[in-house]
Amino acid sequence: MLRHLYDAPSPDAKRFRYGLLALDVASIAWIVGASFVPPGAFELTVDALFGLVLLGEFGMRLAASGRPWRTLVRPVNLADLLAILSLLLAPLLQGAFAFLRVLRTLRLLHSVRLIGSLRSDLPFFRRNEEATLAAAHLVVFVFVMSGVVFETQHRTNPQIANYVDALYFTVTALTTTGFGDITLPGLAGRLLSVVIMLAGVTLFLRLAQALFRPVKVRFPCPSCGLQRHEPDAVHCKACGALLNIPDEGG
Template sequence: MPDAARRQHGLRVVLRHLYEAGTPRAKRFRYALLVLDILSIGWIVLASFLPLSLLVLTVDVLLGLLLLAEFGFRVAASGVPLRTFLNPLNLADLVAIGSLLLAPLLHGALGFLRVLRTLRLLHSVRLIASLRSDLPFFRRNEEAALAAAQLAVFIFVMTGLVFETQHRTNPGIRNYADALYFTVTSLTTTGYGDVTLPGTTGRLLSVIIMLAGVTLFLRLAQALFRPVRVRFPCPACGLERHEPDAVHCKACGQLLNIPNEGTD
């Protein structure tokens, strides 16, 4: 094998280990990616309060380069790079990264594309789920935690859409705080009426927020008030959800050995 091919193969092996393995080093790496995701979204929110300046544009480009490098590592680590690249969530992430890198040329004209970065949190939710062995609280409340995370992602996405489509023309939407206020009052159907989205596009966006928000709230309520279940695949029939103190599978009667905090 040529040296270049050997080095490329070695890099892919290292990256796949970091993205997929269960070693402490790999888990620390993935937690660092989760922090990067949260910080990048935090910057997108913070930048909405700041005037367009050289400092803001510089941070945009540097953040875009960092996220682009992580995107490249993510694709390289995959056993099917083309499929990974064409994944809708990854394509949305790439568009958001492009809007950061091109910020000096666009002068914020396509800033609304940055909201797509929040979709990356959907991947982060799955990352946390894969690391449930490190988080006893998450393991005990996984369904509710995932439902709450999905609701938070929806609020982030809708807030970003409201802000980016309204802040230039709507005096009631001046920053992310105003957009968040409208989003929350709409999805809770409180609707104070002091902030509205005019036009057909605004009304349709309001309808989406209300309908999808109510659905996600109901899902969160069901997860919170449903009897607690633990995830443990039955070795006989494959049923995954059982009562924490279950001794036998309720579907097939197979003897279970569910780990708990006292036997981990």
């Protein structure tokens, strides 16, 4: 039953996965919103509620995989588990443990995987899969680095008062605009700025490459297994096998 919900193309399974996507969006919205809320009982309660719900979903995902231990040790799932624990352990995330709150933004990785699994319902995604994933990875990087900036700076840097300030700095550093109204002081701050700029250039180049590369469709060749072909291809360019690529007509 669980495997059906996570993998099947049926309408009820797709509704379940859309619900998971909505849960991820809500959790990310709370990550941003919580930076404006003074630490207190309300924030800790919402953290705990999100943590319990996400932990339940994580357990269901492991059970649905059929190989829970092998699935658990995958880096992306370990990151997801750490993000969930950072919510459940919010009362302890003070002082030396505060940096763990950054892991909340890693829920975006889960959202990207969900979008990929729903490609059959999203014609735009199917037509522009590579560019969409490149853009999604750039967004994930921006949010994660904004979380790093916020958690490492907001206690000592008056220019970083909330997540939006951190997001603003990350985007200006990423685009090398550098307005200079917000800076990260000290050696650690400068090194973090350098990492954002260098990684940002790489991700932007990847996105540009995906946008301007000729569009191809993903369809495994029945003979040689080649995955990507021209949209109007009749034969595989690698082995010459006859293809039957479905299209939407028009």
